[in-house]
Amino acid sequence: MSIRYLNSNTLHFTAMIALAVIVFGGHAQAAGVTVSNGWIRKLPANLPAAGYFELHNGGDKAVSLTGANSPACGMLMLHQSKDIGGMEHMSDVASVDVAAGKTVTFAPGGYHLMCMHPGPALQIGAKVPVTLNFRGGTKVVADFAVRNAGGK
Numbered sequence: 001m002s003i004r005y006l007n008s009n010t011l012h013f014t015a016m017i018a019l020a021v022i023v024f025g026g027h028a029q030a031a032g033v034t035v036s037n038g039w040i041r042k043l044p045a046n047l048p049a050a051g052y053f054e055l056h057n058g059g060d061k062a063v064s065l066t067g068a069n070s071p072a073c074g075m076l077m078l079h080q081s082k083d084i085g086g087m088e089h090m091s092d093v094a095s096v097d098v099a100a101g102k103t104v105t106f107a108p109g110g111y112h113l114m115c116m117h118p119g120p121a122l123q124i125g126a127k128v129p130v131t132l133n134f135r136g137g138t139k140v141v142a143d144f145a146v147r148n149a150g151g152k
């Protein structure tokens with residue numbers, strides 16, 4: 001489990017990474033990894049907000065997503081929802097592997113990002129940058145659209 005607290009160093013670091021990676025229209029790419037259709041479901045009362053996206057590995061080696069962070073979320077974690085006896089439970093995930101040429105979909109009922117402490121930037125209709133961290137040090141920054149509880 002990896003926990004990152006937002007501080008001024010993290011913000012500065014995130015800003016530098018954002019400059020270093022090309023981000024276009026919510027579709028970001030680095031080292032053969034493509035992030036698309038990223039969005040975050042904002043709930044009322046600043047409840048933890050789940051983030052969804054598709055992660056495609058266009059490279060010829062497996063990659064492993066080990067964490068994420070965003071200036072819009074005090075803490076952003078990797079979670080997985082599972083149906084246990086008809087109840088949805090979520091648990092922390094240390095990493096998510098994507099084989100070469102494969103796509104892993106982060107979607108309701110399965111893998112998702114969890115924005116534990118939504119910050120003021122998480123406004124419906126806004127786009128917020130999310131940095132995905134991969135084993136080996138690769139980082140990919142993608143814009144995630146903030147949508148309402150109905151996914152609109």
Ligand SMILES: [Cu+2]
Nearest residue numbers: 079090113114
């Ligand atoms: Cu969760």
